Amino acid sequence: MTRLQYTCPGCGTPLGYEGLCWKCKSEQERNAALAWTPEQITEKQRNLIQNIQRLAEMEEPEFTDFWQLLSYHNAIAPEIQRAALAAGVLWPCEIYYHAPKDVRDGLIHALLSTEDSNGASQLMSCLAMQGDDKAMETLLELERNPRPWRKNLYVDPSSYAQIGGWTFDKEGRRTQLNFDICYPMVKGVSGEASPVRIGRARKDTCPHCGGRMVDMLVLDGRDERLQFLGLDGILTATCCPSCVGFLKGPAFNSFTPDGGVEVFPSELFDGAEKADCYVSPEDYKALTENPFVLGKTPVPLFYGAACQDVNTIGGFANWVQDAEYTTCPHCGKPMKYLAQIQWDTVFDCAEGTLYVEFCPDCQIVSMQHQQT
Ligand SMILES: [Zn+2]
Ligand SMILES: [Zn+2]
Ligand SMILES: [Zn+2]
Incomplete structure (x- = not known):
C-alpha cells in the first residue's frame, strides 16, 4: 500500500500527492464558473x-x-x-x-x-x-x-x-421523461431539516450479500420546492448499496405516500445466489450520516450533467448517451428521471452514479448504477 502522506487542504482527505482532492478541485472550478x-x-x-x-x-x-x-x-x-x-x-x-x-x-x-x-x-x-x-x-x-x-x-x-x-x-x-426544474443537493449544517435525504439506514438485509439495505433517497413531495414532481407524499428508493451495480437490470421497489416501501425481488447478473458485501461499516456510517440537504433555489437543468460530484433532483443526468430510461415493470411505460447520486459524494473511493427513476402512475421506483 502506498503511504498517503498529504491531506487535501479543502476537506482533510488523505492523499498521495500535494494539492486539492479531485472533489474539492471540481467544486473550486464550479464555484469559479x-x-x-x-x-x-x-x-x-x-x-x-x-x-x-x-x-x-x-x-x-x-x-x-x-x-x-x-x-x-x-x-x-x-x-x-x-x-x-x-x-x-x-x-x-x-x-x-x-x-x-x-x-x-x-x-x-x-x-x-x-x-x-x-x-x-x-x-x-x-x-x-x-x-x-x-x-x-x-x-x-x-x-x-x-x-x-x-x-x-x-x-x-x-x-x-x-x-x-x-x-x-x-x-x-x-x-x-424528465422534469424542467432542477435542484442541487448541498452540504447542510448538522441537524438541518431537508425534504430530501440521501442514505437513510434500514434494519433489513440484502438477500444476496447479507449487508444492510439503505433508503438511498427519501423525498417528501409536499415541500414547496418539489411541487413540480406531482407527488402528494413521500417517495422512498431502497436498495443494497453493495449489490445494486451487480443486478440483472435495475433495482425496483414500490412506495406509498406515507413512506412505505416494498422491495422487489432481484437477481444477480451472473446468476449466482450469493455475493460479497463490499460496503464496510465505515462506508455505511459515511453514507447514512452524509451532510446533503436540498438546495434552497433551483439551478439550470444541466447543472448535474457536466461533473461527477453533484447530486441533483430533476433536470438532466450526466448519464452516458446511449442510456435508455427504465421501463416500468408494472405498466410497461418508460419511467421518469428523478435524481442522480454520485457514490463518491457519500462514501470515499466509491465509483459511479446511481440514477433514480419512477413511474408516477404505478408508484414504483427504479435505481440503476453506471460507471465510466
Ligand atoms: Zn478535498
Ligand atoms: Zn447486497
Ligand atoms: Zn408504471
Missing part, C-alpha cells in the same frame, strides 16, 4: 461562436466553456446554436437544447438528406435536444417509414428522443 460576471459570460459566448469547431476536442478550453455556460448559466444562446449548425458541429448534442425554429429546420433538413447512419444518429440526438412538436413529427415519420440507415442503428427514433428527456408512442403521443 458560477461567479462569472455577465461580461465574462458574453465574452465566453463570443469566443465559443468564433471557435465553435473546437468543441470536437475535449482538451480545448472551448469544450469546458461550453459545459460551464450550459450547466451553470443556461447560456447557450441561439447565436451559438446557429454557429454550430453552420459549422456542422453535432456534438455534444446538448448544444441544440430548445434551439430556435430556423436551427431546428436546418437539423431536420440535414437528417432527411443524410444516407449515413452515424450522421443520422447524431442528428436525431440533436433533434431530440431541440425537442419541439416538429422535431417529434420528424422522428415519428422516420420511425413509421425507416430509411436504409436505420438497420445500422440499435434503436428506433423514439429511443433517440429519450436523449432529450421525452419520447413518443406509435400513435404519436408524446411523454415527457
Whole structure:
C-alpha cells in the first residue's frame, strides 16, 4: 500500500500527492464558473461562436466553456446554436437544447438528406435536444417509414428522443421523461431539516450479500420546492448499496405516500445466489450520516450533467448517451428521471452514479448504477 502522506487542504482527505482532492478541485472550478460576471459570460459566448469547431476536442478550453455556460448559466444562446449548425458541429448534442425554429429546420433538413447512419444518429440526438412538436413529427415519420440507415442503428427514433428527456408512442403521443426544474443537493449544517435525504439506514438485509439495505433517497413531495414532481407524499428508493451495480437490470421497489416501501425481488447478473458485501461499516456510517440537504433555489437543468460530484433532483443526468430510461415493470411505460447520486459524494473511493427513476402512475421506483 502506498503511504498517503498529504491531506487535501479543502476537506482533510488523505492523499498521495500535494494539492486539492479531485472533489474539492471540481467544486473550486464550479464555484469559479458560477461567479462569472455577465461580461465574462458574453465574452465566453463570443469566443465559443468564433471557435465553435473546437468543441470536437475535449482538451480545448472551448469544450469546458461550453459545459460551464450550459450547466451553470443556461447560456447557450441561439447565436451559438446557429454557429454550430453552420459549422456542422453535432456534438455534444446538448448544444441544440430548445434551439430556435430556423436551427431546428436546418437539423431536420440535414437528417432527411443524410444516407449515413452515424450522421443520422447524431442528428436525431440533436433533434431530440431541440425537442419541439416538429422535431417529434420528424422522428415519428422516420420511425413509421425507416430509411436504409436505420438497420445500422440499435434503436428506433423514439429511443433517440429519450436523449432529450421525452419520447413518443406509435400513435404519436408524446411523454415527457424528465422534469424542467432542477435542484442541487448541498452540504447542510448538522441537524438541518431537508425534504430530501440521501442514505437513510434500514434494519433489513440484502438477500444476496447479507449487508444492510439503505433508503438511498427519501423525498417528501409536499415541500414547496418539489411541487413540480406531482407527488402528494413521500417517495422512498431502497436498495443494497453493495449489490445494486451487480443486478440483472435495475433495482425496483414500490412506495406509498406515507413512506412505505416494498422491495422487489432481484437477481444477480451472473446468476449466482450469493455475493460479497463490499460496503464496510465505515462506508455505511459515511453514507447514512452524509451532510446533503436540498438546495434552497433551483439551478439550470444541466447543472448535474457536466461533473461527477453533484447530486441533483430533476433536470438532466450526466448519464452516458446511449442510456435508455427504465421501463416500468408494472405498466410497461418508460419511467421518469428523478435524481442522480454520485457514490463518491457519500462514501470515499466509491465509483459511479446511481440514477433514480419512477413511474408516477404505478408508484414504483427504479435505481440503476453506471460507471465510466
Ligand atoms: Zn478535498
Ligand atoms: Zn447486497
Ligand atoms: Zn408504471
